[in-house]
Amino acid sequence: MLKQYKLRFYNFRLVVFLLAISMIGVTLVGTAASDLKSKQFVGVILGVIFMLILSLMDYSWLMNFQWIMYGFNIVMLVIVRIAGNSANGAARWISIGSFTFQPTELSKIILIVFFAKFFMDNEEHLNTPKTLGLSAILLAVPLFLILQQPDLKNTITVIVIFCIMIYIAGLSYKIIGGALLIAVPLLIIFLSIVVQPDQKLIKDYQRDRIMSFLYPENEEYSDNIEQQNNSKTAIASGELVGKKLSGDDSVTSVNQGNFVSENQTDFIFAVAGEEYGFLGCVVIILLLLAISFECIRMSLRAKDLSGKILCCGVGGLVALQSFINICVATGLAPNTGTPLPFVSYGLTSLISLYIGMGLVLNVGLQSSTYNKEIMKKEIDRREEYL
Template structure:
């Protein structure tokens, strides 16, 4: 292969190998989200539709760029992520005491942490690959962890505990997929299990400093729901009522009857963190199952691409994207059904949020490119 062919080889993909199944699953999930967002609140669906169009364009473009080429820009990508997350702490919009967004005027807001997820998956991939032979050595893990924890700490300071947990989950899963030895995992578990037990006790003490007041109240409301049913736990209680009231077939989209939990305005911001309550109430058990199956199928396709990737880099990126979508889906639905403490994570491709939608689309574009690279030299 000559220099010219090597430089432009990303233009020579065989479209027959394009992962149309994954693309169609993403389009189906996003389209479902459009209908549910339109039903949940007025004025958001048009913006989400615009985000869907821009996101699909970005997905297609990224899917034809060699991910191995992108990995060469590991440090510029890392620096960009750190700069964005630092800048938002000083110049971001303050909403309820948190600085997580840049104001774009009439275009809405931009949330750097959503894009930082994809950027850090790329950076972490390169770090793991470069240290694959020493991945189970404590020195290598500490070095990788220090680099990774800087943007995570900046997100924690916004404050944004839910996204911080997403980053930590991605780190654990990618390190595991990178070849971390089971012996090392066992040793870590021996230390982490008692530490987690201590943390559960510690955060309930009046002198704890790890969590903000609203974060602590959400955890305490989950542990003691009867004491917080009329306050902090009220949102989740109403969400469960909404999902249960939908029964098998649901009440139908755009249902605003007085008997509707959504129509009675008992849940705030349903188009974002509690979008699953709208799905449960208006599309019923069947619609809820379809939503879960769509998201599960997207995760499965990403894992399938990871399994068949041509190198470790592709396997790690696809695994990172899969773990991100899976964790956010699990937590969002778990919160809406009161199986987990209340935390603000959007449902991938379904919830309203242009930054999250665009970032997820870019992530899927990377996964499709990894699949296109399969079998190529």
């Protein structure tokens, strides 16, 4: 379970990037809602502790419990369905005393670990109907439970991450091409249905968000687009260096004036734009890009396919959620309520991502170079013994 690793194989660069983006997150959360700053800081400390512990645990050993983790994940999602706390028409949280927990955030990490092991175990038969069918069923069960919360954004996120992972595992391009030929027409049909007033495929509020994005000039959907318009105003008002760095207090703050709701979570990027301007936004984007890049770099050094898939899954999750959040805040995508990784307020999301990063760091510790050195030492020891 625990091994003696060489310190020079530890990816301190990734740790620095994570701490930097997390401290920016604590600062921005404190600006958006001062009473949440200390909680966010505690979340960072807990996340770092989990990350350090998991980074020293053999990820291959942890993957031996893949089916237990999968079962635990299903139990969590079922509990949410039965006894979850509701907010804004969605039941996505479990309360344990004064602590509120969102299982879907941890579920994404568990599914990444599970399918990393599953795809490696079935590498030789990955492109067979049996394996593809089984993987689809194993994915469909948690997806259904997530969709029923309802949580369309995380349902789509899990599907995209699954597609990234199965591609990295070696899915045939013929199957990918066939899937695209089916998926594209289905997407067109889906969109043509959901724009109808009497559609039943998605919730009314989800349709309104899509319609407000497609038809922002329509007054019927003005309330749904108002948040994003205010978010863009906040980002634009920060100009190059932002109001905080320029010391300009004469301009009314869009964020502090409560013109952007949920600015500590979904629209935290608007806070960054207003307070620290274009430069602050660029720093955040570059740090998130660097974190995703380091995950991919770790995948190239992985000792086996499961480690490679694991790193790409976690890196893809960070990149995808970052892309969606920033697109929503800048009006380039419909409002989805996706948090910005390591920046937005939310302890479940923060700690879950740190758990994923701990596993990525362990993959890096067990790189092919490290294993070659271990094997060389073992051979030298045996020769010396003989």
